[in-house]
Amino acid sequence: MPTIIERIAAAEADAEALKKNAREAAASAQAAAEDDAAKSLKIAREEAKAGLALARAMAQKEAAAQADRLLAEGREQTEKLLAEAEGRLTEASRAVTDAILSGI
DSSP: OOOHHHHHHHHHHHHHHHHHHHHHHHHHHHHHHHHHHHHHHHHHHHHHHHHHHHHHHHHHHHHHHHHHHHHHHHHHHHHHHHHHHHHHHHHHHHHHHHHHHHHO
8 A cells, every 4th residue: 555655646647637737738739729719810901801802803893884874974074065066057057158158
């Protein structure tokens, strides 16, 4: 039968082994958590870059569509103004012709 001192020494050795195992488990858990965090951060960055690229592409597409609409409206207004100007030019040339002819 072991003596009390031997039993205390064995208990102390067991306690030291438990502490060592706990420290190793904590270090392993911390390393795993840091790895997981790094992976999550990398994924989040990649997703953010992809989201930014998609948003940029959508904004460029919308800007191009809006530019096309504005150009079409500008062309339409220009054509209306030209038609009005041509109508006035015809009226003006008639007025000039009438004025010339009435003066003869």
